[in-house]
Every structure is written in C-alpha cells, then in structure tokens.
Amino acid sequence: MNETTKELLKIISDFDGEFKGAYNIREDGQCAARESTENIKIESKKDAPGLVIHIKPHTKGEKVYIPACVTKSGVDDLVYNDFYVGEGADVTIVAGCGVHTTGVEEARHNGIHRFILEKDSKVLYQEKHIGTGKQEGIRRIDPVTDVELGENSKLTMDTVQLSGVDYTTRTTRGVLGEGAKLIIKERIMTDGKEQAKTDFYVELKGENSGVDLMSRSVARDESYQEYHSVIKGMNVCTGHSECDAILVGNGKVSASPQLDAEHPDAALIHEAAIGKIAGEQILKLRTLGLTEEEAEQKIISGFLK
Amino acid sequence: MLRLENIKWSLDDGRGILNDVSLEIPDAKLVVITGPNGGGKTTLAKTVAGLITPESGKIFFDGQDITELDITQRAKLGISYAFQQPVRFKGLTVRDLLELAAGRQLKQPEICELLGKVGLCKNDFIDREVNASLSGGEIKRIEIATVLARNTKLSIFDEPEAGIDLWSFAGLVDVFKEVKNKVKGTLMIISHQERILEIADEIVVISAGKVEASGAAQEILPKLVSGSRTPRPCERGAQA
Numbered sequence: 119m120n121e122t123t124k125e126l127l128k129i130i131s132d133f134d135g136e137f138k139g140a141y142n143i144r145e146d147g148q149c150a151a152r153e154s155t156e157n158i159k160i161e162s163k164k165d166a167p168g169l170v171i172h173i174k175p176h177t178k179g180e181k182v183y184i185p186a187c188v189t190k191s192g193v194d195d196l197v198y199n200d201f202y203v204g205e206g207a208d209v210t211i212v213a214g215c216g217v218h219t220t221g222v223e224e225a226r227h228n229g230i231h232r233f234i235l236e237k238d239s240k241v242l243y244q245e246k247h248i249g250t251g252k253q254e255g256i257r258r259i260d261p262v263t264d265v266e267l268g269e270n271s272k273l274t275m276d277t278v279q280l281s282g283v284d285y286t287t288r289t290t291r292g293v294l295g296e297g298a299k300l301i302i303k304e305r306i307m308t309d310g311k312e313q314a315k316t317d318f319y320v321e322l323k324g325e326n327s328g329v330d331l332m333s334r335s336v337a338r339d340e341s342y343q344e345y346h347s348v349i350k351g352m353n354v355c356t357g358h359s360e361c362d363a364i365l366v367g368n369g370k371v372s373a374s375p376q377l378d379a380e381h382p383d384a385a386l387i388h389e390a391a392i393g394k395i396a397g398e399q400i401l402k403l404r405t406l407g408l409t410e411e412e413a414e415q416k417i418i419s420g421f422l423k
Numbered sequence: 424m425l426r427l428e429n430i431k432w433s434l435d436d437g438r439g440i441l442n443d444v445s446l447e448i449p450d451a452k453l454v455v456i457t458g459p460n461g462g463g464k465t466t467l468a469k470t471v472a473g474l475i476t477p478e479s480g481k482i483f484f485d486g487q488d489i490t491e492l493d494i495t496q497r498a499k500l501g502i503s504y505a506f507q508q509p510v511r512f513k514g515l516t517v518r519d520l521l522e523l524a525a526g527r528q529l530k531q532p533e534i535c536e537l538l539g540k541v542g543l544c545k546n547d548f549i550d551r552e553v554n555a556s557l558s559g560g561e562i563k564r565i566e567i568a569t570v571l572a573r574n575t576k577l578s579i580f581d582e583p584e585a586g587i588d589l590w591s592f593a594g595l596v597d598v599f600k601e602v603k604n605k606v607k608g609t610l611m612i613i614s615h616q617e618r619i620l621e622i623a624d625e626i627v628v629i630s631a632g633k634v635e636a637s638g639a640a641q642e643i644l645p646k647l648v649s650g651s652r653t654p655r656p657c658e659r660g661a662q663a
Contacts, residue, residue, distance in 0.1 A: 334514070362513060402510040405472060406524045406569065407498040416523060420514035 119143060119150045122189035122218050122250075129280070130214025130246040131185045139181035142169055146188060147195045158182050158209070168198035168230075175204030175236070183212045191223035191255035198230045203271075205236040214246040217283070219255035226258040233263070235271035235298075243275045249282030256284045263290045267298035269324070274301040278422070279314065281307055288316045294355075296324035304333045305422045308341035308369070318347040322355035322384065331359040336418050337369030345373040351384025363392040364421060366414075424450055425471065425577060425609070430480035432466060440466045441477065442632035448577075448625075453603045453610045455623040455640075457647070463632040464613045465507060468581045471611075472504035473497040484577070501576035501608075507585050509566035512553045517565055520553055524572035540601060541568045542594045560591030567598065576608045584616050596622070620644055 123145045127133035140158035143150040147167070154160045157177040161170050171182060188195050201211065217225045235241060249257035259279075267273055279286060292300050306314050320329045329349060337343045349357035363371040377386040395417050403413035425448040432441040440463045448454050456464050469475040471482065473494040482490045489497055512520070521537055522529050529537075534549055541564035551557070553565060563583060570578045583599070584592050596618045603610060603622060612619055620626060626643040628636040636643055 396510070398506075398510045399512060401474060401494065402506060403523060404494040405474075405498050405504045405506075406520075406573065407495060407526060408523065409495050416519075417512065417515070420512060420516075420519055423514050 119145060120189055123150065123187045126187045126189070126216030126218065126248070126250065127185055127214075129248050130216050131183055131212050133185075137181075137183045139183065140171075141183035144184070144186040144195070144197060146190065146193050147197075155180065160184075163198055163200070166198045167196060169200070171199065171201045173201070173203045173207050173209055175206055177204065177207040177209055179208065181210045181212060185212070185214045185216075186227055186229060187215070188217040188225045188227050189220075191219045191221035191225050194224070194226045194228075196228045196230075198232075200232045201234065201241075203233065203235045203239045203241055206238045207236075208240040210242045210244065212244045214244075214248075215259055215261070216248050216250065217257045217259060218249070219251035219257055222255050224256040224258060225251075226256075226260070228260045228262075230262045231264070233265045233273060235265075235267050235273060237269045237271060239268070239271045241273050243273060245275070245277040247277075247279040247283055247286070249284065251282075257282060258285045259283050260285075260287045261289070265290070265292035265300065267292065267294045267300060267327075269295050270297040271295070272299040272301070275303070277302070277304045279306045279308075281309060283308075283314070284312050286314045288314070290316075290318050292320045292329070294320065294322050294324055294327035294329065296326065298324055298327045300329045302329075302331045302333075304331075306333075306335040306343065307338070307418075307422060308336070308343055309338035310341060311339070312341045313343070314341075315344040316346070318349075318359075320348070320357070321350045321352060322357055323352050324355075325353045326355065327353065328356040329358070333359075333361045334421055335363045335371065336366060336422060337363060337371050338366040339369060340367070341369050343369075343371045345371070346376070347388075348376045348378065349386055349388075350378045350380060351386050352380050354381065354383040355385070357384070357386040359388045361388075361390040362421075364418065365392065365394050366418075424448065424483075424485065425611075426483040427467075427471070428481040428483070430467070430470060430477045430482070432470060432475060432477050439632050441470065444480070444629070444632065444634055446627060446634055446637065448609060448611060450576075450609055451607060452624040453599070453612070453622060454625045454627060455620050456611060456613045456627045456629055457615050457620060458629040458635065459615075462630045464629050465581055467629060468504065468579050468611070468613050471577075472502055472579060474504070498573075503570040503573045503575045503578045505566045505570045505578070505580040505583065507581040507613075509562045511555055511557070511562065515553050516550050517548045517553060517568075518550060520565065520569055521572045524569040526573075529572075537568045537572050540571055540605075541565070541598050543568070560587040560594075563587050563591070563595070564598070567595075571602065571606070574606070574608070578606070578608060578610050580610070580612045580614075582613050584614060584619070592616070617648070620647065
C-alpha cells in the first residue's frame with residue numbers, strides 16, 4: 119500500500135493504520151490487502167474485476183470496509199462488487215473512494231455495487247468520495263449502485279462527496295419488496311468547474327415499502343450539479359424525496375424530481391429548494407460575533423453535515 | 424451604558440421611522456422599550472445591534488462611539504440581539520448554535536443549564552436541527568438561549584412575545600424574571616405586553632419615531648395603563 123493510498127484512506131474511511139473487521143483495500147485496480155472474518159467472506163469475482171461479499175445470516179454489529187483508491191493519472195479503474203446480506207443480519211459497510219492525479223492524464227474510478235438484502239436484514243452503507251492532487255489531470259468517479267431489498271429489510275445509504283472530483287455521475291437504482299425501507303442521505307459539494315450528476319430510480323414494488331431520499335448540495339464558483347430522481351409507487355407505499363441546494367458564486371443546479379404513482383394507495387411527496395444562503399442566516403450568525411465569511415462557512419458545513 | 428444621540432432613519436419613500444431619538448440605557452437594568460406598532464421600536468433595536476445604519480446621529484457604548492462599527496464588531500464588543508422572527512437553519516443543531524453563540528465548545532451540563540433557563544427539556548432539543556420542525560414557541564426560546572449563551576453586557580430582545588401562543592408566553596415571562604435575577608448585564612426588551620412591562624426597572628415609550636416618555640417603571644407604567652386605548656372585548660361590538 120503506497121503513501122497516497124494511506125492518506126486517502128484516512129479521509130474516506132477514517133483509517134488509522136488498521137481496519138477492525140473484514141476489509142479489502144483496492145489500489146490502482148489491484149488488491150492491496152484483504153481480510154475476511156468468520157461471518158463476512160470476501161472473495162475475488164470470477165467473471166469480472168471486483169469482489170463478492172457474503173454476509174452470513176444473523177451477523178450482528180460487524181463492519182466491512184471496501185475502500186478503493188486511484189493514486190495516479192492514467193488509471194481507469196472499473197470494479198464490480200456484489201454484496202449478499204443474509205437474513206436478519208445487521209451490519210455496516212464502509213465504501214469510500216479517493217482519486218489522486220499525478221499528471222495530465224485522467225484518473226477514474228467506476229465502482230458498480232450490487233446489494234442483495236435478504237429478509238429482515240439491515241445495512242448501513244457509508245461512502246465518502248474525494249479527489250486530490252494539484253496536477254491538471256481530470257479526476258472522475260462514476261459509481262453505480264443497484265439495490266434489491268427483500269421483505270422487511272432496510273438499507274441506509276449515507277454518501278458524501280467532499281471536494282476535488284471534476285466529474286461524477288452517480289446512479290442509484292433500487293427495487294423494494296414488501297415492507298422494505300430504503301433511506302438515502304446524499305451530500306455533494308462542488309467548486310471550480312466541477313460537475314456532478316445524480317440519478318435515482320426507485321421502484322416501490324412491495325406492499326408497505328418506503329423510500330426516503332434526501333439530497334443536499336452546495337454548488338460554488340462555476341460548478342454545475344444535476345439532480346434527477348424517479349420514485350415509482352407500485353403498491354401501498356410511501357415515497358419522500360427532498361432536494362436542497364445552496365448556490366455560491368456562479369454555481370448552477372438543475373433539479374428534476376419525478377413521482378410516478380401507479381397504485382391508488384401510493385403516497386409520494388417531493389420537496390425542493392434551491393437558492394443562495396438566506397441573508398437573515400448570515401445576519402444572525404454575525405450577531406453572535408462571526409464575520410460574514412465565517413458565517414457562510416458554518417452554514418455550509420452544517421448544511422452538509 | 425448605551426447612549427443614543429439624535430438618531431434619524433427613514434424609509435426609501437422618505438417616511439421618517441426614527442425622528443431624532445436620543446436615549447440613555449443605564450447598566451445592569453431591565454429596560455423595556457414599548458409603544459404603538461410602527462412607532463420605531465424594532466428599528467431602534469436593529470440600529471443598536473448594527474443591522475440598520477442610521478442616517479445621522481451617534482451611538483455610544485461604554486463611552487465608545489460605535490456608530491460606524493458593523494454587526495460583527497458590535498457583537499464582539501458585547502451587544503447581543505434576539506430576532507423578533509428567529510432564523511431557521513437546515514443542518515445546524517441547537518448545540519451548534521449555542522456553541523457558536525458562546526464562542527467555544529460547551530459541555531453537556533452547560534447546554535442543559537442554558538436550555539433549562541428558557542424552559543426547554545434539554546434531551547429533546549440538544550441535537551435537533553434549528554429548522555422548520557420547531558414550533559414558534561420552541562424556536563423563540565432557542566433564540567433567547569443563544570443570547571443568554573453569549574452573556575454580554577447588553578442583550579436586546581425584539582418582541583419576544585411575537586408569534587407565540589398564550590401558554591408559551593406565560594412561560595417566557597418567567598424566563599425573563601429568571602434572567603433578570605441571574606444576568607449581570609443590561610436587558611433591553613422590546614415589548615408591548617403588560618406582563619413584561621411589570622418586570623421592568625425602566626420603561627421607554629417610543630411613538631412616531633420619538634421618545635414620548637422614559638423613566639422608572641413605577642412612574643411610567645401607571646400612566647400607560649390608565650391611558651391605554653386598547654379596546655376591551657365587550658367594546659368591540661358596541662355602537663359608535
């Protein structure tokens with residue numbers, strides 16, 4: 119494992135020299151380290167680059183780390199990771215990604231994740247993305263996440279893109295069974311000329327299934343963000359999406375939420391708000407002794423927390 | 424001590440809101456600024472906090488001319504301002520706001536004490552976002568708590584009763600009674616509620632942008648009560 123990977127790991131998965139639990143560290147398309155545990159088995163995928171991760175039924179409180187780092191320009195890393203989460207398991211999956219440029223060529227990571235959650239299982243999925251390196255090479259991360267949620271299972275996705283990623287297209291697709299819940303909390307900050315696109319497509323197929331999708335973004339400078347979500351209510355179900363964006367400088371945001379109610383008892387809601395930081399918020403924090411710049415910084419960091 | 428000298432401020436259409444206001448607010452007193460709606464009370468409070476810059480006149484705080492200082496500079500000198508309509512923040516929690524107000528990290532017991540002072544059950548609120556999910560009464564109390572957390576020489580509360588229900592208001596009066604006993608600095612409350620006026624040391628009446636009367640509460644309050652033009656409920660349907 120090289121020093122750039124160690125630095126990226128600190129940021130994306132709070133790495134302090136070791137991981138406690140099962141892990142696989144991917145560095146420039148290769149496996150840098152791997153460890154399975156009794157309940158969580160990590161194996162190489164046979165038909166494509168990537169991993170197959172099996173979590174035994176009723177595994178409780180364990181963590182699995184699968185960070186991926188691209189540490190130089192000219193690397194185009196494509197990986198397929200499949201997670202099979204057994205019945206009644208309750209685990210945390212930490213899957214950060216960092217891309218670092220060292221020259222004029224592009225550095226890219228494209229992670230395609232599939233989650234198959236069995237009945238009554240619960241997963242907290244945490245993902246941080248960051249780009250580093252001062253070279254002019256483009257840093258790109260294009261994650262695709264496919265989710266199949268079985269009866270009464272629950273997946274909570276907590277994703278953050280911190281900074282330095284020039285282009286990203288994030289695609290998340292989910293199919294929910296009876297009583298299944300999908301909760302997505304996404305935060306993205308772009309600056310400079312960065313572009314970020316997010317695309318959600320969720321089918322609420324099972325009776326009493328539900329999705330809660332919250333996206334918060336900050337677009338600074340000349341950056342651009344696009345948000346598109348489709349929530350399809352195909353049964354007695356609840357769907358809620360909330361898209362909030364703060365514009366700073368000449369940042370631009372386009373949001374197009376779509377709700378498709380295909381069942382008379384589908385209850386779908388969307389809320390969206392895009393705009394600059396409210397002047398009153400800055401004034402309030404200034405009356406507490408903060409400067410205008412400090413106030414703006416606090417409001418943004420709180421918003422993206 | 425806060426001293427205002429010949430403060431003038433008018434709207435864009437030329438209508439005068441503060442018409443040559445001169446006033447002294449003594450130290451360590453609870454001073455209530457009252458008067459009819461539209462009389463200039465909130466404008467006066469905002470002028471002291473630096474949210475509004477007067478067209479002419481001077482403001483002195485502890486002998487220092489602060490007329491040209493901005494909001495941040497005045498806050499750092501020891502002036503706090505509780506908004507009439509508290510601002511909501513997506514993402515910032517009650518703890519975040521109180522720590523920003525205090526200028527440092529606060530220990531759990533310190534936050535509990537602050538929230539206790541404004542009558543909020545601490546465990547329900549510490550990690551709650553200061554967003555639209557809070558009721559009018561709750562956010563008003565949190566706004567007051569942010570000012571208390573600063574513990575400054577001058578604390579201004581702009582119509583603390585505005586936008587809250589009768590039951591929450593009764594509790595707020597108790598909050599100010601408590602604050603009066605515990606806080607050493609000057610409290611300046613903009614209000615036209617009799618129950619707030621009753622706990623004042625001094626009362627200033629602002630009307631049509633001018634100081635109509637000012638002095639000890641025991642002198643001013645009886646005149647206000649006897650001269651009240653507020654219609655009683657039984658008079659509303661009466662024939663003229």
